Amino acid sequence: MKHTSLTIIILFLFNLAWSQDSDKIIKNFIQIGEVQYEYIGYNKSELYRAFEKLRDNSDLEYLVELTTHENPIVKCYASWALADRDYPQLDEVLKLFLAKDETFTIHTMDIKDSEKLSVSFYHRYWNRLTQQEKEKDEKIQRLDSIILYSPNTDWLLTLRALENRIYPQKYHPRIEELAFNEHNKSAIFY
Numbered sequence: 001m002k003h004t005s006l007t008i009i010i011l012f013l014f015n016l017a018w019s020q021d022s023d024k025i026i027k028n029f030i031q032i033g034e035v036q037y038e039y040i041g042y043n044k045s046e047l048y049r050a051f052e053k054l055r056d057n058s059d060l061e062y063l064v065e066l067t068t069h070e071n072p073i074v075k076c077y078a079s080w081a082l083a084d085r086d087y088p089q090l091d092e093v094l095k096l097f098l099a100k101d102e103t104f105t106i107h108t109m110d111i112k113d114s115e116k117l118s119v120s121f122y123h124r125y126w127n128r129l130t131q132q133e134k135e136k137d138e139k140i141q142r143l144d145s146i147i148l149y150s151p152n153t154d155w156l157l158t159l160r161a162l163e164n165r166i167y168p169q170k171y172h173p174r175i176e177e178l179a180f181n182e183h184n185k186s187a188i189f190y
Contacts, residue, residue, distance in 0.1 A: 022058060025050045026066075029073045035120070037108035045107075055081035067093050072102040076120050083125040090125060091142040097121055098150050119154050122147075126160060134164040141165075148174055159186040 028050055036045040054077065055063075064087075066078030079093050087093070097118040106115045122143060126134070134140055144161035147153050148171065158178065163186075167175065178187035 022054060022062070025054050026069075026074055029077060030071050033073065034105040034107045034112070035073050035076045035115075037106070039109060040107060041110060051077045051080065054078075055084055060085065060087055063087070064093075067096060072104040072117055075102070076104060076117055079117070079121040080124045083121065083128070086139075088139075090139050091146055093121060094118060094143050094146050098146070098153065101152075101154070116154055119156055122157055122160065145171075148178070155184070155186070158184055162186045162190045 028047065032047055034047075036047040038044060038048045058081065060082070063078045063081045063085075067075050067082070069075050069078070075097070079097070082093060083090060097116075101116045101118050103114045103116050106113055106120065125143070126140065129137055129140060141164075144164055147157045147161040162175070175187050175190055178184040179190070180188075
């Protein structure tokens with residue numbers, strides 16, 4: 001009985017400490033005001049290290065909750081963590097981002113640019129896969145289907161979705177619509 005109580009107390013204190021750490025990490029994301037990739041110049045980004053800590057120590061439920069945060073940088077890092085941890089419902093995150101595709105500043109090496117949440121999130125998962133995996137991976141297939149059927153999807157996402165595989169006949173009417181009605185170059189070449 002004493003052992004169980006001690007274990008519960010230790011877990012409670014660990015969760016309390018982690019909650020305070022995660023709050024500091026989120027505040028830091030907001031204060032810096034940009035998403036940083038692993039390296040800025042030749043040094044590993046401190047912000048990226050904080051992201052790794054958030055990714056590795058947070059439960060999936062908390063990360064999913066962060067994808068609805070008011071700040072797009074927090075949303076981006078949370079979605080990256082979910083992609084890295086193979087969250088089974090990545091398609092729900094993409095739908096959320098496509099509904100209101102916010103932009104933010106992204107910083108990698110010595111380059112700063114703006115990027116959309118949907119594009120950054122998709123590429124985080126997409127870059128993990130080989131071409132052969134992209135053709136067969138169930139999650140990327142669901143993401144690609146959402147991209148093809150969503151209005152006003154970023155051109156780069158449509159390009160990626162069409163590059164990933166040869167689609168079955170049931171997708172052809174939508175691809176034709178993209179090509180001939182919406183004049184999408186990727187769909188025309190497909």
